[in-house]
Amino acid sequence: MNNRRFGDRLATGLFWLAGAVILGILLFYLIFIFWKGINVLTPHFLLSPPKEVAAGGGVGPELFNTFYILFLSLLFSLPVGLGAGIYLAEYARSNRLTYIVRLSTESLATVPSIVLGLFGMIIFVNAIGLGFTILGGAATLALLNLPVLVRVTEETLRAVPFSYREASLALGATQWQTIRRVILPACFPGLITGVTLVAGRALGESAILIFTAGLSVSRHAFDFNLFVPGETLAVHLWYVNAEALAPDKDAIAAGTSALLVLVVLIFNLAIGLPSRLLQRRLTGNK
Amino acid sequence: MDLAMRIKKKKSKATMTSISMSLQLRYDRFFKFVFFGSAAAVSLVIFTIILFVAFQGLQTFKEASALDFFINTTWSPPAHYGIFSFIFSSFATTLLALLIGAPLGLAGAIFMAKIAPQWVRDVLRPATDLFVGIPSVVYGWIGMTIFVGIIRDNIGGSGFGVLAAGTVLSVMILPTVISISEDSLRALPQSLEEASYALGANRWQTIRRVLLPAASPGLLAAVILAMARAIGETMAVQMVIGNSPQFPASLVLPTATLTSWIVVEMGNTPFGSTINNALFLMAFTLLGLSMATILLVRVVVRRRMV
Structure with a gap:
């Protein structure tokens, strides 16, 4: 009897330890990243263009490109991803066709991002012949977002009680009116959370962009041109570590890391928090 | 005239004008088509990827043995x-x-x-x-x-x-x-x-x-x-x-x-x-x-x- 109790206590202790280790790793990583890089994050670093061989380069264009490409990729993937998610949740019957749609979406979700990058390279860089462009990078990045958007949309829509649909249809609304006026408003907070998740992942993506958006930035500050190369923060961090010649590349790498994590954190807080508050107000509970 | 059509006709008289009703039904059909199109597009992506990457990769075997x-x-x-x-x-x-x-x-x-x-x-x-x-x-x-x-x-x-x-x-x-x-x-x-x-x-x-x-x-x-x-x-x-x-x-x-x-x-x-x-x-x-x-x-x- 004592032995059993001891086993239980020991196991409980070990599980607490596992939780503490996981949290500890995260805290250690975050503290290390900010401890190394926070001093580098000056206005000069955030706004000025990178330098190839001299010290004192910044990440201004990279910061801009990161958000520009993210925005474009969401512009491409949101309508299609939402549409496919709505189809799966509201229209799809359980037949062979639906099975194929689900299986292919799931498969797309596990494709390694480097493979997506190479695919984008075949299509945009070589077949269409654009070379490395912001457009090609954003379009390829959209493929990474798609399956997650589909899954999040479907799950969120399925969580809406069936009685909502019945009530709306009973009032004489068509299915489209039901979706637009009843279901989409009800799951708006959930969809926002889903998009944040997708955006956070896309913000830090690099393997896709190296071979589609390239490793260089436009000479003009904040260039909205879709057909110029557009290096992002994540790609820049890789480039600085792998090939840069600047004497202060360690500091630049540390600063870029801190900035990337900071952007992800702010992004999650800025979009995640309001949607949580909104959800609380809409549903009346936590 | 069969029963379904008679009911339909009655309904259209009842609340909406028949024009806005048929417009709504057309919207309904249109958006169903749009959603189905999106789903089809998403599932086509993976096949396109496999096709293109395979096509490019398999050309290796022209010069190297598998x-x-x-x-x-x-x-x-x-x-x-x-x-x-x-x-x-x-x-x-x-x-x-x-x-x-x-x-x-x-x-x-x-x-x-x-x-x-x-x-x-x-x-x-x-x-x-x-x-x-x-x-x-x-x-x-x-x-x-x-x-x-x-x-x-x-x-x-x-x-x-x-x-x-x-x-x-x-x-x-x-x-x-x-x-x-x-x-x-x-x-x-x-x-x-x-x-x-x-x-x-x-x-x-x-x-x-x-x-x-x-x-x-x-x-x-x-x-x-x-x-x-x-x-x-x-x-x-x-x-x-x-x-x-x-x-x-x-x-x-x-x-x-x-x-x-x-x-x-x-x-x-x-x-x-x-x-x-x-x-x-x-x-x-x-x-x-x-x-x-x-x-x-x-x-x-x-x-x-x-």
Whole structure:
């Protein structure tokens, strides 16, 4: 009897330890990243263009490109991803066709991002012949977002009680009116959370962009041109570590890391928090 | 005039004018078509990817033999296009990552699902989400600045290699392992637990003898998906693996994986050359591995239904 109790206590202790280790790793990583890089994050670093061989380069264009490409990729993937998610949740019957749609979406979700990058390279860089462009990078990045958007949309829509649909249809609304006026408003907070998740992942993506958006930035500050190369923060961090010649590349790498994590954190807080508050107000509970 | 049409006619007279009604019905049909189109477009993507990558990659075999490609460990184009070292390194790093990350992640999932009080759970849930939010290049950078040095000073070699890559990956797969196993533990019916406690079992016995076996398909799926993530991870691995196309005879020998070698060679080789095509064939191999994972997960999870 004592032995059993001891086993239980020991196991409980070990599980607490596992939780503490996981949290500890995260805290250690975050503290290390900010401890190394926070001093580098000056206005000069955030706004000025990178330098190839001299010290004192910044990440201004990279910061801009990161958000520009993210925005474009969401512009491409949101309508299609939402549409496919709505189809799966509201229209799809359980037949062979639906099975194929689900299986292919799931498969797309596990494709390694480097493979997506190479695919984008075949299509945009070589077949269409654009070379490395912001457009090609954003379009390829959209493929990474798609399956997650589909899954999040479907799950969120399925969580809406069936009685909502019945009530709306009973009032004489068509299915489209039901979706637009009843279901989409009800799951708006959930969809926002889903998009944040997708955006956070896309913000830090690099393997896709190296071979589609390239490793260089436009000479003009904040260039909205879709057909110029557009290096992002994540790609820049890789480039600085792998090939840069600047004497202060360690500091630049540390600063870029801190900035990337900071952007992800702010992004999650800025979009995640309001949607949580909104959800609380809409549903009346936590 | 049949009954349905008569009812339809009556209805249209009743509340709406027949024009706006038919307009609404047309909208309804139009949007159904749009949603179906989106779903079809999403499913077409994967087939297009397979087609294009395969087409580009399979041209390698014009100059290299398939057997040599998959079995030879020597990568010295144009004489030998052997990728076995890369395949081996990919699996070695993945296995190492799973050895460290899977037990930790599973324990964390059990902790979060069954043991942790609510407030601890409220801290750990967003924390695991944050692991996903950290970009893979940042993981790679941490690996370069911390792990590589530690390995070099304490174990030997240059510090770059399978050990460094496996360590970095073990943290990167944590969120996958945790979230999927926690979901599958939570999905178990409460009655299982209650029955076990009613029989006099304590919590550890309940977890070990009842909950873990019952959730095993989901836990296995979590590990398989983590494996897929580890094999496909590119940038973090490329930064700590050493980037030398040799067989990883030791854990601290610089080597290269399928993903990392694609990154290294892609920039140096012209599109359409055999060596460039070989990189696409490596990508196709990765694609095959990830498809196999999906099918494996389907088989594993379906077993629970029976």
